[in-house]
Amino acid sequence: MPLLNNTIDILKLLDKSNCKECGMPACLAFAAAVFKGQKNLQECTHLDQSVIEEYGVKEPLSTPSSEITEPIDDLKEKLKKIDFAEAAERLDAKYQDGRLTIKVCGKDFSVDHEGNFYSEIHIHTWITIPLLNYIINGAGKNPTGEWISFRELKRSMDWYNFFVHQCEKPIKKIADSYTDLFEDMLHLFSGKRVSNHYESDISLVLHLLPKLPMLVCYWKPEDGLESSLNLFFDKTANDNINVESIYSLGTGLVTMFDKIALRHG
Numbered sequence: 001m002p003l004l005n006n007t008i009d010i011l012k013l014l015d016k017s018n019c020k021e022c023g024m025p026a027c028l029a030f031a032a033a034v035f036k037g038q039k040n041l042q043e044c045t046h047l048d049q050s051v052i053e054e055y056g057v058k059e060p061l062s063t064p065s066s067e068i069t070e071p072i073d074d075l076k077e078k079l080k081k082i083d084f085a086e087a088a089e090r091l092d093a094k095y096q097d098g099r100l101t102i103k104v105c106g107k108d109f110s111v112d113h114e115g116n117f118y119s120e121i122h123i124h125t126w127i128t129i130p131l132l133n134y135i136i137n138g139a140g141k142n143p144t145g146e147w148i149s150f151r152e153l154k155r156s157m158d159w160y161n162f163f164v165h166q167c168e169k170p171i172k173k174i175a176d177s178y179t180d181l182f183e184d185m186l187h188l189f190s191g192k193r194v195s196n197h198y199e200s201d202i203s204l205v206l207h208l209l210p211k212l213p214m215l216v217c218y219w220k221p222e223d224g225l226e227s228s229l230n231l232f233f234d235k236t237a238n239d240n241i242n243v244e245s246i247y248s249l250g251t252g253l254v255t256m257f258d259k260i261a262l263r264h265g
Helices: 007-011 027-035 049-055 069-079 084-091 125-137 157-177 179-188 243-264
Strands: 094-096 099-104 107-112 147-149 202-209 212-219 228-234
Touching: 007 027, 007 157, 069 125, 084 094, 084 099, 084 125, 099 125, 099 202, 107 125, 125 202, 125 243, 157 179, 157 212, 157 228, 157 243, 179 202, 179 243, 202 243, 212 243
Parallel strands: none
Antiparallel strands: 094 099, 099 107, 147 228, 202 212, 212 228
16 A cells, blocks of 8 residues: 555545544645645545555554644754844844744734744644744845746746645635735735735735735636736745745745634624
């Protein structure tokens, strides 16, 4: 039987329709549950029987320790060696009282040398892992204002389809359903209006991290043409963070948008 070594291997087998027929909120959540042994592949109603027979799993594929907590532990060990004063200057952050404070989507998040996080809003792994990567590995290059697509980022091809299905398409759906609220949501996360790139109806820049801007361009439906949404990143993005963290921040942003839309839409 072929081995499925992580959540992404399992996700690649799914159609990523997020139909929820398996009882999970999204295909990514189902894939994670299969990896942890909490779900079986055959619970996906969209999989061909041949795929189930080839990859079907009845036993957990991993140890009880989560694939997500393992890199956090490694990153926290590396964090202990970081000079926070230097990091603050390098990353456009603040260092005070033993804590490094960095804005994520316009909101303050602080971390100490032991890897403890502090914020007035909910702290989740979609924030903590990218934030630790940014602190430890970020080169601190200033954005140039030259925008590129996710596909053009280094090592993006393994993640491109996931990014489209888990980030761009869900954000487009929210924009289509709650167009006026969508622009307000972008402003809520400190989105800054810019000149209309590509002649889009909405052009705002969100700073996922201080030196990781993301340009959101949305075209409203018009004259029988379907709406469109694209996300762009500064060409220095890979110098400041890895593509996996960019994907994580994107999916986290979708989660927050969904919650706001359900509450105020």
